[in-house]
Amino acid sequence: MTSGKKLVILDRDGVINVDSDAFIKTPDEWVPLPGSLEAIARLNQAGYRIAVASNQSGIGRGLFDMATLNAMHVKMNRAAAAVGGRIDAVFFCPHTAEDQCECRKPKPGLLQSIIERFEIDPASTPVVGDALRDLQAGAALGFPTHLVLTGKGKKTLAAGGLPEGTKVHDDLKAFALTFLASLSE
Template sequence: MKLVILDRDGTINSLADEEAFISSVEEWVPVPGALQAIASLNHAGWRVVLATNQSGLGRGLFDVTTLNAIHALMHKQLAALGGRLDAIFYCPHTAADACNCRKPAPGLMEQICERYRVDPRTVPVIGSCAAHLQAGAAIGAQLHLVDSGQGAAIDPALSLPAGTHRHADLAAAVAYLLASAAALPAGAG
């Protein structure tokens, strides 16, 4: 099975410069090309799963109904392009909760790999923030930073785990994955 784990904020949806997350349906604006990239993965036989910190829940900034409405809009827009997310895993905790599911802790990604019975070393993890990449590094995943969201501000010399691939956005990361998979000998992927 081919599985990829994506971050949401800054990877799939756009953020204003001062924002780290969105808290309403009205703020949901896809990064140009992101939804098409997910659909391309689906059409190539990949399962796409979201792993996202949603501390706004724990801080009372929005509720689960609002989070579900944001995700419903995302699903609707993806479906219009022939794409889908296979699952959404989210952590509702704040940093003060010291849970194992809030990235950079690896809990969400471990849960995903366990549910889909995949070797984490075969899983590309794509995100726009250091915490997402750190969680991926903790499980031994293949790391891909996108420069949308907070990614552009990350200094590779100081903040990126070894072996991280860097891309302009999700569309570029997906193009890289699809080209890499096409280059593998039959049966190797």
């Protein structure tokens, strides 16, 4: 596999940044989790590109608009760059569950778009999330799934029903360290 095909797919809220049951609605509410941006930088240094796959139903609910979502992602990208990291693409679903679209996780539409855009092999591309829907979307297309215990992760683990083979990590930093160490075994 060429280095251009090495990719890690991350959920956003609860994996990269603090999550909120009231939604992350402004750039000021977007706050990185400790170590998450450094974990992205470490993955980049190992030759991995980063794609984010995120449900953003706040748009469909009218809680914020595209300009605000873009401003959040500018802040995220600048914060990552400040520690030497880079996020290559952000794929998001703006719909609510009622829209019954194909891109809202747990449906795999966002991840299918990432496969097509980056021409990756799902079997060698980890999907990291804090919610069951993140893992279900990944498992549906044969991605290795990784649960982080930040955000909704502890509740997700306690509820059970994780896709077979899901690995559990304390946070994104722990995932990055474990994942990169496993490559050299």
